Amino acid sequence: MLPNPEHNSHSNPVMVVGAGPVGLLCALVLARAGVPVCVLESEPRTTLDLRAGTFHPPTLEMLEPLGVTQAMMAVGIRVPTWQSRDLQEGLVVEWDMGVLKNDTPYPYRLHLEQHRLTPILLGMLQAYPHAQVLFSHEFQSLDQTSSPGAVKVVALDRSRSDLDQARPVEFTSSWVIGADGGKSLVRKSVNIEFDGYTWPERYSVVSTTFDWAPLGYADNAYISDPDQWVAFFKMPDVGPPGLWRMTVPVGTDLSDEEVLHPRYANAIFNRVLNAKTPIEFPIVHQSVYRVHQRVAKEFRVGRVLLAGDSAHVNNPLGGFGLNSGIHDAMNLGEKLARVFHGESDEDLLDLYVRQRRTVNMEYVQEISIKNKHNLEEKDPVRRRERIALLRSIAQSPEKTREYLLTSSMINSIKRANAIT
Numbered sequence: 343m344l345p346n347p348e349h350n351s352h353s354n355p356v357m358v359v360g361a362g363p364v365g366l367l368c369a370l371v372l373a374r375a376g377v378p379v380c381v382l383e384s385e386p387r388t389t390l391d392l393r394a395g396t397f398h399p400p401t402l403e404m405l406e407p408l409g410v411t412q413a414m415m416a417v418g419i420r421v422p423t424w425q426s427r428d429l430q431e432g433l434v435v436e437w438d439m440g441v442l443k444n445d446t447p448y449p450y451r452l453h454l455e456q457h458r459l460t461p462i463l464l465g466m467l468q469a470y471p472h473a474q475v476l477f478s479h480e481f482q483s484l485d486q487t488s489s490p491g492a493v494k495v496v497a498l499d500r501s502r503s504d505l506d507q508a509r510p511v512e513f514t515s516s517w518v519i520g521a522d523g524g525k526s527l528v529r530k531s532v533n534i535e536f537d538g539y540t541w542p543e544r545y546s547v548v549s550t551t552f553d554w555a556p557l558g559y560a561d562n563a564y565i566s567d568p569d570q571w572v573a574f575f576k577m578p579d580v581g582p583p584g585l586w587r588m589t590v591p592v593g594t595d596l597s598d599e600e601v602l603h604p605r606y607a608n609a610i611f612n613r614v615l616n617a618k619t620p621i622e623f624p625i626v627h628q629s630v631y632r633v634h635q636r637v638a639k640e641f642r643v644g645r646v647l648l649a650g651d652s653a654h655v656n657n658p659l660g661g662f663g664l665n666s667g668i669h670d671a672m673n674l675g676e677k678l679a680r681v682f683h684g685e686s687d688e689d690l691l692d693l694y695v696r697q698r699r700t701v702n703m704e705y706v707q708e709i710s711i712k713n714k715h716n717l718e719e720k721d722p723v724r725r726r727e728r729i730a731l732l733r734s735i736a737q738s739p740e741k742t743r744e745y746l747l748t749s750s751m752i753n754s755i756k757r758a759n760a761i762t
């Protein structure tokens with residue numbers, strides 16, 4: 343039976359800032375454990391913009407007991423193989439995730455748009471009477487010095503259309519989780535530095551209904567090229583046949599307007615297609631965004647904790663960003679529930695920090711940077727060596743398994759669990 347939140351009526355709710363996937367999942371894990379939670383979200387609803395969309399096996403394993411994986415599988419696309427390609431060489435290796443069948447019940451990637459996951463999490467969270475989600479409430483500031491064991495939070499309430507102006511509202515919470523994304527105001531409020539750097543190039547995301555499967559493309563493919571690498575993802579969209587999404591780096595010489603023109607998307611697709619006569623691709627969506635490699639110096643200051651993009655950001659090569667945020671949310675939610683119920687002392691939260699920050703530094707940052715360097719390698723000798731290395735790994739079932747244990751994040755979870 344779930345603990346009854348009434349038993350903790352003396353305790354203030356946990357405040358989660360941000361109703362992105364990480365914030366909603368933190369809140370869901372806490373609510374399931376009987377912890378009263380309140381989520382503040384500045385937008386009037388869960389956001390719709392195209393972002394992450396690849397889910398790795400450990401993420402699916404973690405979300406299964408919550409019933410989230412089952413809901414995702416009903417609308418997502420299973421991707422049992424993915425490809426390493428080269429623009430000149432063509433297919434280098436097709437990786438079969440089936441070699442992980444003894445390591446995980448989910449030996450595949452699942453593709454699902456991030457904005458289709460958030461409504462699933464929100465619906466589950468809203469089923470708990472002790473969970474509250476306040477949209478159009480923008481976090482402004484916090485104070486954890488005025489009363490011991492409590493954090494005062496001030497937000498701007500824009501939900502009242504009958505009022506001309508937003509009105510400040512004050513909340514008293516027991517703990518605050520900053521899940522308010524890369525520009526996190528929660529992180530800034532507690533003066534945590536966001537160490538790292540921003541890449542000079544932006545990334546462009548383009549979706550088309552043109553079907554790449556008959557040309558031999560797996561539902562996920564990474565194409566190396568010294569001038570402009572390409573990452574392909576087949577996404578479910580509103581249902582079959584789905585969409586093909588492509589991410590490419592964009593040089594600093596082009597304006598956002600030029601990059602967002604269908605002419606630019608068409609030029610890239612035609613370059614990959616290598617057709618004698620360029621064709622017109624049906625373009626459904628285009629966006630451009632900046633990419634960073636940053637990790638917060640601390641994930642915890644007193645009663646304030648960070649999770650997801652507010653704690654760490656990385657390039658999307660490997661699909662680690664959102665997955666690692668979900669791993670944070672599960673880890674933190676479970677530990678904070680125990681602390682909240684008095685089953686464990688606060689030191690348990692420092693274990694969350696040690697496990698998740700270490701893994702982010704050693705794994706998410708390191709491998710996403712390496713993936714990027716590999717795809718964009720300009721030195722022809724090193725490019726040939728890398729292609730030969732990938733092919734030699736693919737020759738050995740044991741090396742293939744080890745390669746896929748790392749690329750599918752299974753090794754990162756093993757590493758985190760080994761930290762005490």
Ligand SMILES: Cc1cc2nc3c(=O)[nH]c(=O)nc-3n(C[C@H](O)[C@H](O)[C@H](O)COP(=O)(O)OP(=O)(O)OC[C@H]3O[C@@H](n4cnc5c(N)ncnc54)[C@H](O)[C@@H]3O)c2cc1C
Pocket residue numbers: 359360361362363364365382383384385389392393394395396456479480481482521522523524526527547589631649650651652658661662663664667
């Ligand atoms: C434009 C963009 C494109 C991306 N594309 C990819 C991709 O292709 N592949 C990939 O793997 N990853 C991608 N990512 C990264 C991935 O989307 C993130 O890792 C993921 O969104 C992290 O989830 P989160 O819940 O931590 O943060 P977010 O999804 O950013 O959610 C944060 C939430 O907090 C809310 N918020 C912010 N400030 C406040 C405030 N002051 N008060 C209240 N609420 C607030 C926001 O409105 C938002 O709903 C992309 C990220 C961005 C920004």
